[in-house]
Amino acid sequence: MKQAHGLSHKLSKPLFGIKFNEMNRISLFLMVVILPVISQMTLAQKKCPDTQQASETSEKFKIGMAGYTFAKFDIDKTLETMQRMNVHYLCIKDFHLPLNSTDDQIAAFKDKLASKEVTGYAVGPLYMKSETEINRAFEYAKRIGVKLIVGVPNYELLPYVDKKVKEYGFNYAIHLHGPDIKTYPDAEDVWNHVKDLDPRIGMCLDIGHDTRNGKDPVADLQKYQSRVFDIHIKDVTGKTKLGYSLEVGRGIIDIPAFVKMLRQVGYSGVCSLEYEKDMDNPFMGIAESIGYFRGVIRAMK
Numbered sequence: 001m002k003q004a005h006g007l008s009h010k011l012s013k014p015l016f017g018i019k020f021n022e023m024n025r026i027s028l029f030l031m032v033v034i035l036p037v038i039s040q041m042t043l044a045q046k047k048c049p050d051t052q053q054a055s056e057t058s059e060k061f062k063i064g065m066a067g068y069t070f071a072k073f074d075i076d077k078t079l080e081t082m083q084r085m086n087v088h089y090l091c092i093k094d095f096h097l098p099l100n101s102t103d104d105q106i107a108a109f110k111d112k113l114a115s116k117e118v119t120g121y122a123v124g125p126l127y128m129k130s131e132t133e134i135n136r137a138f139e140y141a142k143r144i145g146v147k148l149i150v151g152v153p154n155y156e157l158l159p160y161v162d163k164k165v166k167e168y169g170f171n172y173a174i175h176l177h178g179p180d181i182k183t184y185p186d187a188e189d190v191w192n193h194v195k196d197l198d199p200r201i202g203m204c205l206d207i208g209h210d211t212r213n214g215k216d217p218v219a220d221l222q223k224y225q226s227r228v229f230d231i232h233i234k235d236v237t238g239k240t241k242l243g244y245s246l247e248v249g250r251g252i253i254d255i256p257a258f259v260k261m262l263r264q265v266g267y268s269g270v271c272s273l274e275y276e277k278d279m280d281n282p283f284m285g286i287a288e289s290i291g292y293f294r295g296v297i298r299a300m301k
Helices: 002-012 020-046 075-085 103-115 131-144 155-168 187-194 207-212 217-223 255-265 283-299
Strands: 062-066 089-092 119-128 148-153 171-175 201-206 228-233 270-273
Touching: 062 075, 062 283, 075 103, 075 283, 089 270, 103 119, 103 131, 119 131, 119 171, 131 148, 131 155, 148 155, 148 228, 155 171, 155 187, 155 201, 171 187, 171 228, 187 201, 187 217, 201 207, 201 217, 207 217, 207 228, 217 255, 255 283, 270 283
Parallel strands: 062 089, 062 270, 089 119, 119 148, 148 171, 171 201, 201 228, 228 270
Antiparallel strands: none
């Protein structure tokens, strides 16, 4: 008992001028008030800043991918790449979703896109050499739930396309192909063939092919803006058939001027990268091209 009493007596004495009960109160204050504040400050310091929004977020137009870019890859690899690029709009090619797909297959495909936050905004390009193929394309688009078809119909079938556009209420964008094929080599040719048809028949302005046929895609966007429903972004090395595709920003197309014109005409569709170089392994080129295009958009704000 004497030992316990002695210990109690010692603890009751001031330690460094502070009584034992006071020390308890100070410790409690540190635990309840000071330590949580320090902890919150530490967490705040460790929290990473949020990722900046994509540079096109405030624009009327969107950035997308043309499905043809992934001609040698399945839809899973396509979506994985788009997710890493933070790109959310896809023009669906029929090698990813066949024209004869069942309703269940279409639903599963759309669910897969949604799981990666990707929207299928159009189908095509689809080549159409008969009324039957046109019928099938329009029904295909309807079943998928898109209202834009990127197509390449024979010239003589344009009156029938006009009829189907009126029936379905879709936009129909003719994909121009430069000097490689005789039909629709450039924007002027498309315009001359559709200007007297339903105003919902227009073009997919492929700026690479337009350039390779000796045209200026910046001027053509301004001139034919009322009929430009889709755009394929790319770059090329020359203004002739010998010009070939390469990473956006490395070729001769004036991308800054094109972005300026997109804003000037108020284009509100999708600018889809169609990357045709190194198609066995296009991923570095896709990243460089998307990055360059977004960099130009941001630098010109």
